[in-house]
Amino acid sequence: MCDCESTYKPFVCSIASITDLTPHEKLFRVEIPVDMDFTHQPGQFVLLSVWGFGEAPISISSSPTRPGYLDFAIRKAGSLTGALHLLKPGDKIGLRGPLGTCFNVDELRDKDLLLIAGGCGLAPLRSLIHYCQDRRNEFKQIKILYGAKTSEDLLYKPELSDWEQSDIFDCHVTIDSSDPDSNYTGKVGLLPDLIPPLDIDPENCAAVLVGPPVMYKYVIDQLKKKGLNEDQIIVSLERHMKCGIGNCGHCAIDHLLCCTDGPVFKLSALSEVRGAI
DSSP, X not given: OBOOSSXXXXXXXXXXXXXXXXXXXXXXXXXXXXXXOBOOOTTOEEEEEETTTEEEEEEOOSOTTSTTEEXXXXXXXXXXXXXXXXXXXXXXXXXEEEESOOOOHHHHTTSEEEEEEEGGGHXXXXXXHHHHHHTGGGSSOEEEEXXXXXXXXXXXXXXXXXXXXXXXXXXXXXXXXXXXXXXXXXXXXXXXXXXXXXXXXXXXXXXXXXXXXXXXXXXXXXXXXXXXXXXXEEEEOOOOOSXXXXXXXXXXXXXXXXXXXXXXXXXXXXTTOTTOO
């Protein structure tokens, strides 16, 4: 929870470091002030603000098992994110949250996990990956599947390499297409194509899916072919969230609000919701 005087009042936080991830994304590490009562769960988001530019919802990319800071992978896509990209370590930003639902780690314990991300979807999923890494004995087999458009678009490249070589994860990375002039030597192909060869126990497996909406149908189809039902598939949805607390209605999905009912849902909860997937 965040002990704010008002749900609309942000805390002032300092940027500890900024790291280039791709030509379009930067990783911002933000210090949590000592007087800020902030606890979050993997999958939640906050609203970050820059004075004079407003605020925007940003997924938390770090795990609650690593206290004292928050990570945010931010793509330069508009005026607010453009302003963020101009900031430097030591600069101040506003933060309110945490907001939204989470990946329920209590329900994931003692299961095989299939953690699937496409594009920028690796940012919120990284929070869960780090959580599983720090509490590895609480989970059974953990497979990570990640796909991006090109090698240039891959987030967290050093971590991806570590996960691929690690003996605690079974990590598979692919890109849609490869530039002949690049040094990329990994898999080339679509993300859903990584699923058929996998050895999955459908009786004790949970799949977590985060990425662009266009990929969801195809990944879900492959998961169902592997024997997973809709209660075993967890998705994180992206909509145009403004207030973050269910008042403005900008993020409505049929009768649901992405910011408060979500953004994390079991697929079974969306089966009768128009426009969800």
